[in-house]
Amino acid sequence: MTVTNSEQRYEIVKGLIDQGEWDALSGVLEKLPTIEIVEILEKVDEDHMVTVFSLFSKKEKAQIFGELSHDLQYFIFNTLDKRSFSKVFEDMRSDERADFYQRLEVDEQSALLPYINKKVRSNVIELSGYEADSAGGIMTTDFATVRNWMTVREAVDKIKVDSPGKKMIYYAYVVDNEKVLLGFVTLKDLIIADLQDKIEDLIHVDFVAADVHEDRENVAKMIEKYNLLALPIINSDRKLVGIVRHDDAMDVIVAEQTEDMERLMGIQPNAEEDEDESYLDLPVVKHFKKRVIWLVSLAIMGMISGLILHHFEEALDKMVILALYMPMLADTGGNAGSQAATVVIRALSLGEVTTKDWAKITFKEVRISMLLSICLSAIAYIKVSLLSFDTVLPDGLSLAYVAFIICLALAIQVVTSSLIGAGLPLIVRKFGGDPAVVASPAITTIVDVTGLLIYFSLATTFLLH
C-alpha cells in the first residue's frame, strides 16, 4: 500500500543498503513499483547500485533498466559482461530496447549484437530504422494478435501463450494471414463474451490507426482525442507493425509541451539525443547553445531599434522627457504582444482555432487590446503627471499636452503589438511552420521597432517643430 510517501520508503531502503542487509532489502524491493526502484537506483552510489540491481530477476532487471536514465543505463551496460547484459536486453520492452540501442556507439552496437538472439536482433534493427520523432520511433512491437476465425476460447489461449512478457494487452488486434489489420477486440469483450463466441462477431472494425511514418505529436494527439489505451501503427500495406501506448503518448505530449514553452521564450529545444536529459544533467555548454542563438539574433535585430534611435537622437536631445518614457512603451508593447502570441499559439496547438479563423482572431484582439489601451493609457497619464511635474519643457508645451501624446503613442502601441503578437503565429502556421517558433523575445524586439516609430512619429509631429 503506497499511499504514504515514497521518501519514507527510500529512507528504509537506504538504511538496509548501508547495513548490507541484502536479503531484507530484496524482500522490501520486490513490493515496490518499478518507478520507485528506479528512483532508488538513481540516488544510491554506483557500487551499491550494481549490487542492488543484481538482486532482481532477469525480467525485473529488464523492466527497471528500461526506465533508468541514460547515464545509469550506460554504466550498467559497461559494468556487466556482454552475455549477462544480453539476457536483460532481450527481455526489455521493444521500444525501450531500440531507444537504448540507438544511443550506443557503432562499435558498442556491434559488440553487443552477437550475443542477442536472432529474433530480438532483427526487431532491434527494424525499430532503430525509424525516425525518432515518428510513430515508428516510439511504437512497441509487444502486442497480442488474434484471428477472425478463432473462438473466444482459442483467442484467450493464444493471448495466454503470447502475453506473459507483454505488459500491455488490453486490446488484442485481429489480423489476417498477411498481418493486415482487420480490427480489434478488447479484453473486456473477451471476458464478457461466452467462450464459444467467435472473434468475428466481437471484432470492432471501425478503428483508428496511424501510419508508421506519422509525426509522433499527431499520434499522441490521436490517442488523446479518441481516449485510446493504444493506437495501432500500420505500414503502407496496412499491415500491423506496432502499437503506441497511452503512457508513451503522455510522455510525448509533455515533451512537446516543454519544447513549445522553451521556443516561446527563445530557447532551442534539446537536440534529439538529449531529449530526456534533465536541467541539471545537461552540460553548461549545451544550455548555452540552447539560449545563445536567439539572444544573439535578437541583439543583431536590435540594431534596427538602435538605428531608429540614432536617427531621432536630436529629438531626444531637445526633449529628454521622451527618453524617460521610452522603456515604458517598449515594455508594455512587448508584454501585450507576448500575451496575444501565447494565447494564439496555445489555441492553435490545442486545435481550438486554425489559420482560417484569422479574421475572427483579429477582430477579437482589436477589441481586447482597445480595452487594455484605455486602462494602460490612464495609468501612463498619471505616471507622467507625477514623475515629470518639475520637468522644464520647451516653450508653448504644457505637461498635460506632452502626457497626452505619450499616452496616445502607448495606446496605439498596445493595439499594434497585440495584432503583431496574434498575427505572427498564424502567418508561420500558414506557411507550414511551428507557430511556437514565434518566440516572445522576437515579438519584444519587433514591437520595439514599431513602438519607437509610433512614438517618434507622434513626437516629431505634435511636440517638436
Add this chain to the structure above:
Amino acid sequence: MTVTNSEQRYEIVKGLIDQGEWDALSGVLEKLPTIEIVEILEKVDEDHMVTVFSLFSKKEKAQIFGELSHDLQYFIFNTLDKRSFSKVFEDMRSDERADFYQRLEVDEQSALLPYINKKVRSNVIELSGYEADSAGGIMTTDFATVRNWMTVREAVDKIKVDSPGKKMIYYAYVVDNEKVLLGFVTLKDLIIADLQDKIEDLIHVDFVAADVHEDRENVAKMIEKYNLLALPIINSDRKLVGIVRHDDAMDVIVAEQTEDMERLMGIQPNAEEDEDESYLDLPVVKHFKKRVIWLVSLAIMGMISGLILHHFEEALDKMVILALYMPMLADTGGNAGSQAATVVIRALSLGEVTTKDWAKITFKEVRISMLLSICLSAIAYIKVSLLSFDTVLPDGLSLAYVAFIICLALAIQVVTSSLIGAGLPLIVRKFGGDPAVVASPAITTIVDVTGLLIYFSLATTFLLH
C-alpha cells in the same frame, strides 16, 4: 476503418443531413467514434443538431452528450423535455454527469432532480460536493469491484453483471465488506488465470492510491509516473470512493500546461467555470480580464524604473548616447532572465529539480550566463562602434572607452538577470507557491530596474565626473 481523415467523413455526413437522408445517416453515424460524432454536432446548425442527436440510442446519447461543449449541452438540456433528458442524464459517465450538473443554475438543478432516479441523484449530489480541482472533482464512480474470497469465475460473472454500462474496467478493485480497498486485479490477470483460481491468489496488494481531496495535478502526475490506466481514490477511512482514469489525467496535464504557459506570460488562467472554453468562445471582456491584471501591475511597478530614470535625467541630458543603448540593456536582460526562469520553472514542474538544488542551479546559471555575456558584449561593442562612430562625446572620453563601459554593464546585467530569473521561481516554490506565477513580464520589469541601476552606476562612476 478511419485511417483516412475525418474531414472527408464530415463532408459525407453533411451531404446526408442536407438531403434529409436520416436512415442512411444513421447507418453512417453508428460506425463513427463518439468524438467524431461530437465534432459533427458541433459543426451543424442547431435545428439539425437536435435531429441528428435524436437518431442515437439512449446509451449513445449519454456518451455523446458527455463530450459536447457546454453551450451545446445547455442547448440540448433546454430543448428536450425534462423526462427525456433525465434518461440521457442517468446513463452518463458519473464524472461528466456531475460536471454538467454543477454548471446548471440552482433552479435548473432542482427542476431536473425530481426526474432522476434515487441512486443517480445521490451519486450526482455526492460528486458535486468535491472541489473541481481535487481528485473527487475529476473521479468517476464507474468502476468494478470484486471480493477476495471469489474465484476467477465468480469475479468474471460479477464484472459481467456490473460492467455493461461501464466503459473502463481494465482493473477490478478488491474491497472488503466495508468497501475498504485491499488491492486490485487486472483483466489480464483474470484472462490468464484458471477459472477456479482465487482472487486472493491474484490480488496485487502493493498499489498506489490517492486521497479524495488530493490536488488533481498531483493525481495526474501519479498516473503518469506509475503508468496507470486508472488510479483508485480513497477517503480517510481508506474506502474506495472512485477512480481517476488515464484519459482524464491527460486532460488535466494539458489544462495545467496551458495554465503554466499563460502564467509565464502574465496571463491569468481561465476561471474555473470557463476552464474548457476555447479562445474564440471566451468573451472579449474575460480575455481582457485575464490580461489586464499583470499589465496594470507591471505598469505600476514600472514607475520604479521611471523614478530611477528621472533621477538620472541629468546624466542622460549630458550624454544622450546613454539613452540610445538603454533599450538594448533592458531587452537583453529581460530575455536572458525569462529564459532562465522558463527552464527552471519547467524543471521544477517536471520534478527534475527541487528547491534543495538551489546551489547547483545557481552555479549552473552563473556559468551559462557568463558564456552568454561574452558573446553578447562582443556584439554590443560592434554595435556601439558602428552606430555611434560620429557621436560627439564630452572631453577626454573616447568612443572605445564608452563602448567598453556599456558592454561591461551589459555583461553584468545578463548575469544578474539570469540569476534573478532562475532564483525567483525557486523562492516562490520554497514558500509554497506555484513557480509559474513568476511571469516573464514580471522578470522583465524587475531586471529593468536592476539594469538601469547597473548602467547608471557604471556610467556615473566612469563616464561622468
